[in-house]
Amino acid sequence: ILGLAGGVVLAGLGSRPPLPFGLAGLVVGAGAVALALFLERRGREIRAFIVPAVAIFVLLGGSALLIVHGRNSVNRAGDVARSQMVGAEVAWIRANIPPGTEIAYGSFLAYETAYYLAADYGTTEIRARISISDAAAPDGLLRVGESPAGDDWIAVDSAPRNVDQFMAYRASWLVSQFQAKQALYWVYTTGIDTSSPTIESALTTATGFTKVADWTFPVAGNPPLYTAIYKVDPAAISFNASRLVMAPDALARLVGLLAADGAAGKAAANRIVSVIDVQPAGPDATAALAALHALAGQ
Numbered sequence: 001i002l003g004l005a006g007g008v009v010l011a012g013l014g015s016r017p018p019l020p021f022g023l024a025g026l027v028v029g030a031g032a033v034a035l036a037l038f039l040e041r042r043g044r045e046i047r048a049f050i051v052p053a054v055a056i057f058v059l060l061g062g063s064a065l066l067i068v069h070g071r072n073s074v075n076r077a078g079d080v081a082r083s084q085m086v087g088a089e090v091a092w093i094r095a096n097i098p099p100g101t102e103i104a105y106g107s108f109l110a111y112e113t114a115y116y117l118a119a120d121y122g123t124t125e126i127r128a129r130i131s132i133s134d135a136a137a138p139d140g141l142l143r144v145g146e147s148p149a150g151d152d153w154i155a156v157d158s159a160p161r162n163v164d165q166f167m168a169y170r171a172s173w174l175v176s177q178f179q180a181k182q183a184l185y186w187v188y189t190t191g192i193d194t195s196s197p198t199i200e201s202a203l204t205t206a207t208g209f210t211k212v213a214d215w216t217f218p219v220a221g222n223p224p225l226y227t228a229i230y231k232v233d234p235a236a237i238s239f240n241a242s243r244l245v246m247a248p249d250a251l252a253r254l255v256g257l258l259a260a261d262g263a264a265g266k267a268a269a270n271r272i273v274s275v276i277d278v279q280p281a282g283p284d285a286t287a288a289l290a291a292l293h294a295l296a297g298q
Contacts, residue, residue: 078191081217081225085109088215089187089227090116096212097121097185104183104232108195113187124181126174128167128196130159133257135264139244140254140272141168154206154239155199158250164257166250167196171239178208178234185212186232191225200228201279202245208237244275248284251276255291269296 086109093103094117102122105114114123134142137149141156152171159165177183186209190197203209214228246254258265273296278285 078219078222078225081191081219082109082112084217085189085215085225085227086112086116088217089113089189089229092213092229093117093121093185093187101185102181102183103185103187104178104181106186106188106190106195106199108192109189109227110187122181122183124183126177126181126183126186128155128157128169128199129173130162131156131166131168132164133166133254133261135258135261135268137268138271139275140258140265140268141166143168143170152239152241153244155196155202156244156246156250156254157196157198158247158253160193164253166253167194169196169199169202171241174239175234175237178232178237182234184232184234186230187227188230189225189227191219191223197226198245198247198250198279201277202239202243203230205240205243206238208233208235242275243277244272245277245279246288248278248280248282248288251278251288251292252284255288255295259295266295266297270298273298 089109090113097103099120100122102124103114103117104124104126107125107127110125110127117123129143131141131143133140134149138151139149139153141153142149150170150172154169154171154174156166156168159167178186188200189195190200203211209230209232211228212231214226217225219225255269258268261268269292273292276289276292278289
């Protein structure tokens with residue numbers, strides 16, 4: 001049991017799948033028990049060595065865990081790219097945007113970038129909001145506590161840490177936030193699973209947003225980091241009301257949740273099937289859209 005637990009913890013700290021490490025630890029632990037029983041049956045007294053052996057095991061195992069955790073923390077995949085991205089954003093903003101300008105940020109790398117600029121620029125965060133499915137809502141989506149549910153949803157990603165929720169934008173949210181804050185730029189970085197990237201696609205058919213700079217930094221073994229900076233005209237913001245951009249996994253999740261609502265879910269699928277644009281395109285997008293058409297009976 002101690003070996004199994006140690007293997008699972010080691011896997012977690014090393015960002016590795018827990019099953020192989022857990023099984024390896026279980027095998028080591030079982031082997032140690034088998035050896036102890038074998039030696040006892042051969043008449044060899046080993047009880048006096050058990051406590052020291054466990055102490056040594058804990059000491060060596062703890063040291064290994066600390067080493068692995070330290071290496072994982074110091075050189076996490078993406079740390080170099082994040083540092084480069086923040087540096088590029090800060091340098092461009094200082095060179096191209098007058099001090100005193102209000103700048104909005106998405107959720108990812110918002111603090112890291114704004115920290116270096118807060119003394120000279122206004123900073124605010126405009127980010128996606130947690131939402132849920134609702135078969136009675138016009139677009140099948142609802143922000144809990146908000147009424148009416150609204151029919152102006154424009155971009156939806158899965159909330160990766162919540163099995164039945166979404167990270168989403170409504171057009172009215174963005175219009176009201178940018179006008180209230182009078183933010184004239186939006187710095188938006190994607191590359192991790194909580195960064196809500198589908199808004200980038202929705203902005204391609206919106207007005208009031210002009211992309212003025214962008215960068216991509218590769219991350220070994222992971223999606224690259226991407227930042228776009230938009231110049232914003234708060235008074236001119238509008239979105240294509242006949243286009244709801246959804247990530248493939250977000251649409252697949254929504255279809256599954258609506259299907260559980262029976263006839264009401266089918267009706268919701270019929271309402272949204274003509275406006276859904278699944279991005280990025282590919283086999284997953286095709287499969288999710290096919291599932292939506294099937295639920296709608298088309």
